[in-house]
Amino acid sequence: MSDTAFAARLKPRLAVADRAAREAGRLLLAHYGRREGLAIEQKGLNDFVSNADREAEDAIAAILTPAFPGDGFLGEETGASAVEGAEFIWCVDPLDGTTNFLKGAHNWCVSIGLWWKGEPVLGVIYDPLRDELFAGAEGIPSSINGVPIAVSTIDSIDRTRLGIGHNHRVPPAVFAADAERLLSAGGSFSQVGAGALMLAYVSAGRVDGYFERHMWAWDAVAGLALIKAAGGRFAPYPSGETSLAAGGLVLASGTSLFGALSDLFAIA
Incomplete structure (x- = not known):
């Protein structure tokens, strides 16, 4: 087709x-x-x-x-x-x-x-x-x-403002380690308690990217489609053999930043 x-x-x-x-x-x-x-x-x-x-x-x-x-x-x-x-x-x-x-x-x-x-x-x-x-x-x-609208063209983590999501399916220590990686690399982050809205903001360039260790499909799919249609990239969702209903990790950003974020959070 x-x-x-x-x-x-x-x-x-x-x-x-x-x-x-x-x-x-x-x-x-x-x-x-x-x-x-x-x-x-x-x-x-x-x-x-x-x-x-x-x-x-x-x-x-x-x-x-x-x-x-x-x-x-x-x-x-x-x-x-x-x-x-x-x-x-x-x-x-x-x-x-x-x-x-x-x-x-x-x-x-x-x-x-x-x-x-x-x-x-x-x-x-x-x-x-x-x-x-x-x-x-x-x-x-x-x-x-x-x-x-279009995604951000920021290409370096030390100029990045990222959205990071957290939920109780992910251990607090894991979230804290992710935040420390970003802050240590010179980036900053926002957390607003609505992951779908933050993904929409990525598509509009209002934040440079979004990362969450687990999102359900009903929260992730719309935003990921918007980001792609706005010129951005995202990690395979859900990854591996995971079913759609099981959800998975979300990493999305503009194309210029995606590789650096993947390396930062060790996303293959």
Whole structure:
């Protein structure tokens, strides 16, 4: 299949994902204004879910599934459906940065990615508070609200501001060692509690790269597709024989910096 033909298959999916992300964002903003009424559950260490997350995922599925009934769906809150044998798989986090959302902070988003034959090929990440919709796909350059974006051209770690993510699936000592490597090499980092949003920021050159030892597919796929469509690179995801549902390590940046980051964090 030619690149042009594949992009033509992705274009209608990108338009529907845009609509789904905005609808989820509308619902989330309504809940954000009355957070005290949310039903909140703790799924794990510092990991929460509310009825806002679930309603937003239901809204996304209600738009994507009828439009593309042969596609699979892998959502953070509802798991996988119709994945077996599907050519395309939607990877959806209806609310990345739930803790920020529940505390009334900024830095949360809707993330909708598309997976095809072992590759992230489409991404839509929507920040409702700032009304910024990041969108891009194979053959369709990344943009924010239709305005083209590109990854950073920084090429040295001592000029780098990196996003680094941490979760309790990774030992604290490992995270601390990674941060020390970066700081010792002269770099700096940010951590905002919403990995999908940070990947979107990489695609726009707002940070130079992003590194996290483990991310679920619903958080990673959209952002990785955006970064590629914005001219960047990322390490194979998930690596080796790991399944999509199991997630994996994420390292992504502009092309000029990618080799140095790979060496710094010893990523083959």
